[in-house]
Amino acid sequence: MKQKNVLRKLLNEGKPTFGMRVLSIWPGLVEVIGHSGVIDYVEFQGDYAPYDLYTLENFGRAVDLFDDMSAMMKIEQQPRTFLAIRAIGSGIQNLIFADIRTPEDAAEVVASSRAETPETGGIAGVGMRRDVGYVVHPGSPEYVESLEQGIVALTIEKRSAIERLEEVLSVKGVDMVQFGKADYSMSIGSPGEWESAKVKDAESQMIQTALRMGITPRVEIQKFEQAQYYMDMGVKDFCLGTDVEVIFDYCRDQVEKLANLLGR
16 A cells, blocks of 8 residues: 655645646556656546546556656546545545535535545545555555545636635645636636736735645646746746647647748
């Protein structure tokens, strides 16, 4: 049973963290990222990509090859509890939940990520899954502790979540927050206006409120040059790039330049 959670360890130590998002569930890609030696956790975007429970386990196995890397999975809004438990059972210790709207939503996802004991107050029960060695540690104290060490991150991307931000962040067990520009702009009736003043103000509000309340704000960027703007706000936790966007940008940059050079 894997007890070490690199992301939790770094957050506890107050050190910067660096993740990368992938839509590909291919374990080989996880290995490539792990071999880079610079990524603390790889996040599978389960709300966007197709997958099954067999491939999810293989994703977890690939992450376990690297002592200095852990995993995260993005969980879509329904069925939250099922997906959270199956992700954890596959060996993905950390979860980021999409479409949080209310404090009740926040409490629900925290509970889905914690064991059901009088002390921890979660709703996750005993399971014979990969995270406990199937038959080795189910329902053990180690299992309970492993769930307690898992990071629970929330995407703050709805108008109602910003309007009730302090209530949402006051829910015990919330470790990290991530602002969602695209969803937020849509929720306020301005789809596509990701860089508008209203959206930027909401993002700044979320970051400053999270820092004040002792919650880690994470920011998604595409290039490291974009980090300074957020570093000036006090942010030191970043998720850099997504596999499909990296490929898209490479094609647009390199292949398009070559096509222009050849007069095509």
